[in-house]
Amino acid sequence: MDKMKLKLLYSDLKSDLEVIEKELAVAVNSSSPLLNEASLHLLLAGGKRIRPVFVLLAAKFGNYSIESIKNVAVPIELIHMASLVHDDVIDDAETRRGRETVKAQWNNRVAMYTGDFLFAKAIEYITEVQNTYAHEVLSHTMIELCIGEIIQVEDKRFLDQTVRDYLRRIKRKTAILISASCELGAIASGTDAKTVRHLKLFGYYVGMSFQIIDDILDIVSTDEQLGKPAGSDLLQGNITLPVLYAKDEPAVAPLLHAMLEGTISATDQQNLLKAIRYSDGMTKAKQLSNIYLQKALNEVKQLPANSAKKSLQNIALFMSKRKF
Amino acid sequence: MNEAMITQQVKQYKSDILLQIGQSTLLNYTGVPIIDEERLFFTLLPLLNGEEWNESERISVFAISLIFSALAAHDLVKEQNATSREQQLQVLAGDYYSGKYYQLLAKDKKIDLIRQLSECVTTITEHKTRFYDQQNYTFEQLVGSIQLIVSKPIEQFMEYYSFHEYVFFMKEALLLASLKKEIAAYERLEATLYIDKSSVLKSNINLLQAEMKKIENDLIQDVRSSELLKDHVKHAIVERVTKRSLETQLREG
Numbered sequence: 001m002d003k004m005k006l007k008l009l010y011s012d013l014k015s016d017l018e019v020i021e022k023e024l025a026v027a028v029n030s031s032s033p034l035l036n037e038a039s040l041h042l043l044l045a046g047g048k049r050i051r052p053v054f055v056l057l058a059a060k061f062g063n064y065s066i067e068s069i070k071n072v073a074v075p076i077e078l079i080h081m082a083s084l085v086h087d088d089v090i091d092d093a094e095t096r097r098g099r100e101t102v103k104a105q106w107n108n109r110v111a112m113y114t115g116d117f118l119f120a121k122a123i124e125y126i127t128e129v130q131n132t133y134a135h136e137v138l139s140h141t142m143i144e145l146c147i148g149e150i151i152q153v154e155d156k157r158f159l160d161q162t163v164r165d166y167l168r169r170i171k172r173k174t175a176i177l178i179s180a181s182c183e184l185g186a187i188a189s190g191t192d193a194k195t196v197r198h199l200k201l202f203g204y205y206v207g208m209s210f211q212i213i214d215d216i217l218d219i220v221s222t223d224e225q226l227g228k229p230a231g232s233d234l235l236q237g238n239i240t241l242p243v244l245y246a247k248d249e250p251a252v253a254p255l256l257h258a259m260l261e262g263t264i265s266a267t268d269q270q271n272l273l274k275a276i277r278y279s280d281g282m283t284k285a286k287q288l289s290n291i292y293l294q295k296a297l298n299e300v301k302q303l304p305a306n307s308a309k310k311s312l313q314n315i316a317l318f319m320s321k322r323k324f
Numbered sequence: 325m326n327e328a329m330i331t332q333q334v335k336q337y338k339s340d341i342l343l344q345i346g347q348s349t350l351l352n353y354t355g356v357p358i359i360d361e362e363r364l365f366f367t368l369l370p371l372l373n374g375e376e377w378n379e380s381e382r383i384s385v386f387a388i389s390l391i392f393s394a395l396a397a398h399d400l401v402k403e404q405n406a407t408s409r410e411q412q413l414q415v416l417a418g419d420y421y422s423g424k425y426y427q428l429l430a431k432d433k434k435i436d437l438i439r440q441l442s443e444c445v446t447t448i449t450e451h452k453t454r455f456y457d458q459q460n461y462t463f464e465q466l467v468g469s470i471q472l473i474v475s476k477p478i479e480q481f482m483e484y485y486s487f488h489e490y491v492f493f494m495k496e497a498l499l500l501a502s503l504k505k506e507i508a509a510y511e512r513l514e515a516t517l518y519i520d521k522s523s524v525l526k527s528n529i530n531l532l533q534a535e536m537k538k539i540e541n542d543l544i545q546d547v548r549s550s551e552l553l554k555d556h557v558k559h560a561i562v563e564r565v566t567k568r569s570l571e572t573q574l575r576e577g
Contacts, residue, residue, distance in 0.1 A: 032450040034457035086419060089401065090412045108406045110456055112398040112415065113449045119419070120445035123426055127439035135430035135438065142423035146416050150349050153412045 006322075009314045010053050012307060016066045020052050023074050027121050038102045038114040042081050045097045051076045053315065054178060054206075055185035058199045060308035062189030071129050072188045075122035075138070076181050082118035083145060085111050090153065091236055134187050141180040148172025157237035157260045159247060163288075166241055167208070174214075175207025198299045202312065205296035209320045212289035215240035217322075219276050231273045235259070241288065246281025293320040325556050327563065330372055334365050341389045345424050353413040357421060358396040359389050362501050362564060366494040367478050370487040373557045381485055383432045388477045390425035391445060394418040399517060437484055444476045455521035463528050467535065470506075470518055471499040489552050496543045497565055503536045540565060 010017070028039035052073035059069040087093070088101040089108045095101060103111035119142075126138060151169050155161055182203035186196040218233045219242055233240055237260065239247075246252045255272040258264040264272065276282065296316045303309050325333075338359050345357055367385055371377045397418035402411060422445075429438045451469040454461055461469075475498045482491050509516045510529070519525045525532060547553060547561050 030446070030450055032453045032457065033459060034453040035450060083419075086415050089406055089415050092405070092407050106456070107403040108401050109399075109403045110453065112401050112418070113452050113456075116395070116398060116418070116422075117446055117449040119422055120442045120449065124439055124442040124446065127435050127442070130435060132430065132433045132435065135435060136427070139423055139427035139430045143420065143427060146420040146423055147347075150347070150413065150416050150420070153409060153416065154349050156409075 006048060006050075006315070006318055009318055010057070010311050012311065013053060013056050016056055017049065017052065019066050020049070020056075020070055020073050020077070023070050024077060027074055027078060027125055028118065030117065034106070034110065035114060035117050038106060038110060039118065041099070041102060041105065042085065042114070042118075045099045047077075047081075047097065049077060050315070050319070051080055051178060051181045054181040054203060054312075057308040057312055057315075058182040058185030058191070058203075059189035060306060061186055061195050061199065061304060062191035064189055068128075069185060069188055071125060072134075072184045075126040076177070076184065078118045078122035078125065079138075079142065079145075080177065082115040082122065083149075085115040085118065087149070089115075090149070091232075093232070129184075129188055131187060134184055137180055137183055137187070141176050144172045144176045148174075148176070152238065155239065157239075159239060159256070159260065161239060161244065163241065163244055166239070166244055170208060170211040170215075171204070174211040175204045178207035178210065179203035195303060198302050202296050202299035202303075202316070205292045205299060206316045206319060209289045209292035209296060209316070212241050212285055212292070213320055213322060216242055216282060216285050216289070219243075219273055219282070231269070234273070234276075235269065242276055242279070242281040242285040244281070245284040246276050246279035249275070249279050249281070251275040252279055252281075289320055293317070325372065327556075327560060330365070330556070330560050333372065334361050334368060337364055337368065337385065337389075341386050344386055344428065345390065345393070345421055347417075347420060350413055350417045350420065353410045354397065354417045357390075357393040357417070359393055360396075363392060363474070363478070363498060364389060365560070365564065366497050367481065369490045369494060369557065369561075370482070370485070372560070373490075373552070373554055375487060380432060380434070383428055384434065384437060384481055384485070387425040387428045387437075387441065388481050390421045390428070391441060391477050394421035394425065395445075395448065397421060437481075440480045440484060441477055444480050448473050448476055455518055461522075461524065463524055463531060466518070466522055466525055467499070467503075467532075470502055471495055474498045474502045493543070493547060493550075493553070493561065496539055496546075497561065500536060500539045500543065500565060503532060503539075507533060507536065 024043060028043055030036045030039065055073040055076055056069060084096065085102050088096060089103050089111050093101050094104045101111070102114050126135070129135070148169055148171070152173060155165065155169065179200050180203070183196060183200040186199045191199070215233065218240065219231060221230055234243060243256070247256055252272065252275045255264065255268055255275060258268065259272055293316060297313060300309060300313045300316065303312070338361060341359055342356065367388060371381070395418070397414055400414050406412065406415065426438060429441070451472050454466065454469050475495045478494055479491050482488065482494065506516050506519050507529070510519045543565055544562055547558050550558065553561070
């Protein structure tokens with residue numbers, strides 16, 4: 001339902017998004033039957049395609065042409081898909097978006113090759129863009145994305161981290177790719193430097209707000225809503241913002257310590273999720289997400305007036321208020 | 325240039341490449357990235373043979389080495405249960421080195437080379453999956469896949485910089501080195517990348533050994549009779565090609 005509502009917000013882009021969807025199918029086509037199957041498996045799992053949407057909307061502030069801008073939108077989505085396949089190996093995840101992961105259906109090695117194939121395809125695709133700065137932006141983004149993941153692995157089960165540590169981590173893990181989507185869309189369409197800067201910042205703030213909401217939803221949603229087990233991030237040992245804010249509350253602390261020590265029962269896992277759900281941590285996390293949302297909306301205000309401006313505003317509001 | 329100078333040059337390149345990718349967490353958990361000195365030697369053949377060599381060639385060699393480091397890191401991820409922190413970081417190490425290769429070439433404004441090398445990586449992954457899918461590949465096809473996996477980006481680099489004449493020596497030597505490593509590991513009952521995954525290769529070990537011997541003999545002959553290669557380079561190639569054979573003979577008494 002939420003996905004449908006989101007699609008309504010960018011219905012103007014419907015035909016262009018169909019181009020992107022077809023192009024994604026062409027891009028993942030491989031001479032290897034196994035890679036073909038694994039990549040199509042991922043593609044058919046769908047997804048919000050929110051990153052390509054940001055690329056297209058940002059490009060509307062310059063000389064928009066779907067034929068050239070698809071060379072940015074497609075690789076951005078491929079990078080996102082590739083990182084998810086590799087993440088599932090790291091998290092030992094069996095399901096994503098309600099479907100078996102590549103590593104579950106085949107094995108880790110096949111998942112590694114599928115991710116490598118998609119990353120390489122993404123780079124191959126974006127070389128249609130001749131602006132060398134765009135390549136510096138994307139390569140930097142890919143490295144930062146990795147560093148964010150590395151820090152996440154390093155910080156797992158580490159309770160003595162600060163909110164600042166968390167924010168630096170999600171900046172790299174999530175916000176930077178959304179920010180790059182906006183920046184690259186704008187650069188590739190020849191948008192002026194000032195507008196590029198506002199779009200880049202908009203993407204960054206929306207990405208921060210989006211990830212905080214994602215971390216909240218991990219705790220409050222059901223398995224069905226998430227398409228994966230609820231609370232899986234926390235049970236993996238990822239200390240997210242609601243947990244960080246709630247960690248010292250009397251109802252949370254003992255259960256959280258037991259969980260991190262691996263001595264918690266299945267019933268108490270549910271009790272822990274429930275305790276965090278009703279803690280002040282949840283409220284504080286929502287407040288911080290709202291602060292980032294407001295910053296994003298302030299950036300939108302400074303953009304030149306056009307139809308994309310309203311869409312960016314609506315999508316930002318939707319993403320930060322979504323229920324799952 | 326003598327053997328000591330060649331070895332020194334290869335080692336210098338290796339340490340310069342490692343400087344590009346120092347990441348403390350990865351170093352702690354996954355160790356120093358894999359940079360195969362033998363492969364680096366064959367990548368540097370034109371330089372060692374006195375061809376004109378600029379900063380762009382140097383940066384491109386760094387990038388190619390990082391591609392192989394990335395692929396090697398991912399080959400170390402276990403097929404099942406990669407849940408240890410070391411394994412999780414092995415996944416990210418490969419992605420990190422890939423990003424670094426792209427960044428190096430992006431900063432050098434080599435968009436066309438980025439495209440060619442990324443095409444190489446897609447082809448390599450396609451050939452790697454030949455050892456995992458259920459299709460029927462012939463012995464020749466699988467040996468061809470191994471050769472492509474171990475040499476394609478270097479071939480592309482040599483073609484890009486018009487070092488075409490070196491491609492044959494590099495490809496044959498790297499295939500030979502790879503087959504020798506595979507067979508040595510197989511005979512020691514250690515894990516192999518290809519033989520363990522292919523009933524065709526496993527049931528044709530004798531044929532694989534004969535193929536190896538043939539490549540070695542032909543390659544040595546071609547190197548010795550080459551008008552392109554200088555004597556010190558010929559000597560260095562033959563020494564590397566025969567080294568592992570001698571080691572095997574000595575081990576087997």
